[in-house]
Amino acid sequence: xxxxxxxxxxxxxxxxxxxxxxxxxxxxxxxxxxxxxxxxxxxxxxxxxxxxxxxxxxxxxxxxxxxxxxxxxxxxxxxxxxxxxxxxxxxxxxxxxxxxxxxxxxxxxxxxxxxxxxxxxxxxxxxxxxxxxxxxxxxxxxxxxxxxxxxxxxxxxxxx
Ligand code: FES
Numbered sequence: 525x526x527x528x529x530x531x532x533x534x535x536x537x538x539x540x541x542x543x544x545x546x547x548x549x550x551x552x553x554x555x556x557x558x559x560x561x562x563x564x565x566x567x568x569x570x571x572x573x574x575x576x577x578x579x580x581x582x583x584x585x586x587x588x589x590x591x592x593x594x595x596x597x598x599x600x601x602x603x604x605x606x607x608x609x610x611x612x613x614x615x616x617x618x619x620x621x622x623x624x625x626x627x628x629x630x631x632x633x634x635x636x637x638x639x640x641x642x643x644x645x646x647x648x649x650x651x652x653x654x655x656x657x658x659x660x661x662x663x664x665x666x667x668x669x670x671x672x673x674x675x676x677x678x679x680x681x682x683x684x
Contacts, residue, residue, distance in 0.1 A: 562597055563593075564593050591643070603640060603675055604648070605655075614654040616654070622672060631644045637680070645658065653666050
Protein backbone atom coordinates (compact mmCIF):
# COMPACT_ATOMS: atom_id res chain seq x y z
CA UNK A 525 0.00 0.00 0.00
CA UNK A 526 1.25 3.44 -0.87
CA UNK A 527 1.90 5.59 2.13
CA UNK A 528 0.33 9.00 2.00
CA UNK A 529 2.84 11.78 2.35
CA UNK A 530 0.47 13.88 4.44
CA UNK A 531 -0.23 11.22 7.02
CA UNK A 532 1.10 12.43 10.36
CA UNK A 533 2.11 9.31 12.22
CA UNK A 534 3.23 11.19 15.33
CA UNK A 535 -0.09 13.01 15.59
CA UNK A 536 -1.95 9.72 15.18
CA UNK A 537 0.19 8.05 17.85
CA UNK A 538 -0.46 10.97 20.19
CA UNK A 539 -4.23 10.74 19.73
CA UNK A 540 -4.17 7.00 20.32
CA UNK A 541 -1.97 7.29 23.41
CA UNK A 542 -4.28 9.95 24.85
CA UNK A 543 -7.36 7.72 24.70
CA UNK A 544 -5.99 4.18 24.96
CA UNK A 545 -6.57 4.03 28.72
CA UNK A 546 -10.37 4.30 28.33
CA UNK A 547 -12.61 1.28 28.70
CA UNK A 548 -13.77 0.38 25.21
CA UNK A 549 -11.22 2.76 23.75
CA UNK A 550 -11.51 1.52 20.17
CA UNK A 551 -14.45 3.67 19.04
CA UNK A 552 -13.34 6.88 20.79
CA UNK A 553 -9.86 6.41 19.32
CA UNK A 554 -11.18 5.82 15.81
CA UNK A 555 -13.59 8.74 16.01
CA UNK A 556 -10.79 11.02 17.23
CA UNK A 557 -8.53 9.88 14.40
CA UNK A 558 -11.23 10.50 11.82
CA UNK A 559 -11.93 13.89 13.35
CA UNK A 560 -8.27 14.81 13.03
CA UNK A 561 -7.50 13.36 9.60
CA UNK A 562 -10.94 13.20 7.97
CA UNK A 563 -10.67 9.46 7.43
CA UNK A 564 -9.08 6.33 8.88
CA UNK A 565 -5.77 5.81 7.16
CA UNK A 566 -4.64 2.19 6.75
CA UNK A 567 -1.47 3.13 8.57
CA UNK A 568 -3.27 3.78 11.85
CA UNK A 569 -4.67 0.27 12.06
CA UNK A 570 -1.47 -1.37 13.34
CA UNK A 571 -0.89 1.57 15.69
CA UNK A 572 -4.37 1.20 17.20
CA UNK A 573 -4.04 -2.56 17.39
CA UNK A 574 -0.76 -2.37 19.24
CA UNK A 575 -1.90 0.32 21.67
CA UNK A 576 -5.13 -1.51 22.54
CA UNK A 577 -3.59 -4.97 22.52
CA UNK A 578 -5.89 -6.17 19.76
CA UNK A 579 -5.26 -7.82 16.43
CA UNK A 580 -5.11 -5.77 13.26
CA UNK A 581 -8.04 -7.82 11.99
CA UNK A 582 -10.16 -6.73 14.96
CA UNK A 583 -9.42 -3.06 14.35
CA UNK A 584 -9.92 -3.43 10.62
CA UNK A 585 -13.23 -5.19 11.27
CA UNK A 586 -14.54 -2.29 13.33
CA UNK A 587 -13.42 0.29 10.78
CA UNK A 588 -15.18 -1.54 7.97
CA UNK A 589 -18.29 -2.40 10.02
CA UNK A 590 -19.21 1.15 10.96
CA UNK A 591 -20.32 3.21 8.00
CA UNK A 592 -19.28 6.38 9.78
CA UNK A 593 -15.64 5.55 9.26
CA UNK A 594 -14.23 6.70 5.98
CA UNK A 595 -11.34 4.75 4.51
CA UNK A 596 -10.11 7.49 2.20
CA UNK A 597 -10.10 11.26 2.31
CA UNK A 598 -13.55 12.61 1.50
CA UNK A 599 -14.30 14.90 -1.40
CA UNK A 600 -14.84 18.60 -0.88
CA UNK A 601 -18.55 17.94 -0.37
CA UNK A 602 -20.16 14.93 1.26
CA UNK A 603 -23.67 13.79 0.38
CA UNK A 604 -25.09 11.34 2.89
CA UNK A 605 -28.09 9.32 1.77
CA UNK A 606 -30.19 7.80 4.52
CA UNK A 607 -30.74 4.07 4.10
CA UNK A 608 -32.49 3.36 7.38
CA UNK A 609 -35.96 1.91 7.68
CA UNK A 610 -38.25 4.93 7.18
CA UNK A 611 -36.25 6.11 4.20
CA UNK A 612 -36.15 2.60 2.79
CA UNK A 613 -39.91 2.45 2.91
CA UNK A 614 -39.99 5.70 0.95
CA UNK A 615 -37.71 4.50 -1.81
CA UNK A 616 -34.18 5.49 -0.85
CA UNK A 617 -32.74 2.42 -2.55
CA UNK A 618 -34.04 3.68 -5.90
CA UNK A 619 -32.14 6.91 -5.22
CA UNK A 620 -28.98 4.96 -4.45
CA UNK A 621 -29.43 3.12 -7.75
CA UNK A 622 -30.04 6.41 -9.53
CA UNK A 623 -26.77 7.80 -8.18
CA UNK A 624 -24.93 4.78 -9.54
CA UNK A 625 -26.71 4.70 -12.90
CA UNK A 626 -26.79 8.42 -13.66
CA UNK A 627 -23.74 9.68 -11.87
CA UNK A 628 -21.52 6.61 -11.65
CA UNK A 629 -21.31 6.96 -7.89
CA UNK A 630 -21.69 4.07 -5.48
CA UNK A 631 -21.93 4.58 -1.75
CA UNK A 632 -18.55 5.40 -0.28
CA UNK A 633 -17.14 6.67 -3.57
CA UNK A 634 -15.75 10.05 -4.50
CA UNK A 635 -15.94 11.70 -7.92
CA UNK A 636 -12.63 11.63 -9.81
CA UNK A 637 -12.38 15.42 -9.48
CA UNK A 638 -12.54 15.05 -5.69
CA UNK A 639 -15.56 17.31 -5.37
CA UNK A 640 -18.17 14.93 -4.04
CA UNK A 641 -18.26 11.86 -1.82
CA UNK A 642 -21.49 9.94 -1.42
CA UNK A 643 -22.02 7.95 1.69
CA UNK A 644 -24.76 5.93 3.36
CA UNK A 645 -26.06 7.02 6.72
CA UNK A 646 -28.54 5.30 9.00
CA UNK A 647 -31.17 7.80 10.12
CA UNK A 648 -30.74 11.53 10.01
CA UNK A 649 -33.62 12.17 12.41
CA UNK A 650 -35.66 13.41 9.49
CA UNK A 651 -37.87 10.33 9.06
CA UNK A 652 -41.08 12.35 8.74
CA UNK A 653 -39.66 13.89 5.58
CA UNK A 654 -38.08 10.75 4.21
CA UNK A 655 -36.32 9.91 2.06
CA UNK A 656 -33.71 12.17 3.56
CA UNK A 657 -30.19 13.22 2.78
CA UNK A 658 -27.55 15.55 4.12
CA UNK A 659 -25.35 17.60 1.81
CA UNK A 660 -22.52 18.77 4.03
CA UNK A 661 -24.55 20.43 6.84
CA UNK A 662 -27.76 20.91 4.85
CA UNK A 663 -30.59 18.52 5.64
CA UNK A 664 -32.79 17.68 2.67
CA UNK A 665 -36.16 15.91 2.91
CA UNK A 666 -38.57 14.35 0.46
CA UNK A 667 -35.69 13.54 -1.80
CA UNK A 668 -36.45 12.45 -5.33
CA UNK A 669 -34.26 11.99 -8.38
CA UNK A 670 -34.73 15.61 -9.50
CA UNK A 671 -33.69 17.01 -6.14
CA UNK A 672 -30.85 14.51 -5.97
CA UNK A 673 -29.57 15.54 -9.40
CA UNK A 674 -29.65 19.14 -8.22
CA UNK A 675 -27.63 18.34 -5.12
CA UNK A 676 -25.02 16.48 -7.17
CA UNK A 677 -24.82 19.31 -9.69
CA UNK A 678 -24.40 21.88 -6.94
CA UNK A 679 -21.67 19.91 -5.23
CA UNK A 680 -19.80 19.24 -8.45
CA UNK A 681 -20.19 22.78 -9.68
CA UNK A 682 -18.84 24.27 -6.48
CA UNK A 683 -15.58 26.16 -6.73
CA UNK A 684 -12.78 23.85 -5.77
S1 FES B 1 -34.77 6.69 8.58
FE1 FES B 1 -34.02 8.17 7.20
S2 FES B 1 -34.09 9.99 8.37
FE2 FES B 1 -34.74 8.47 9.75
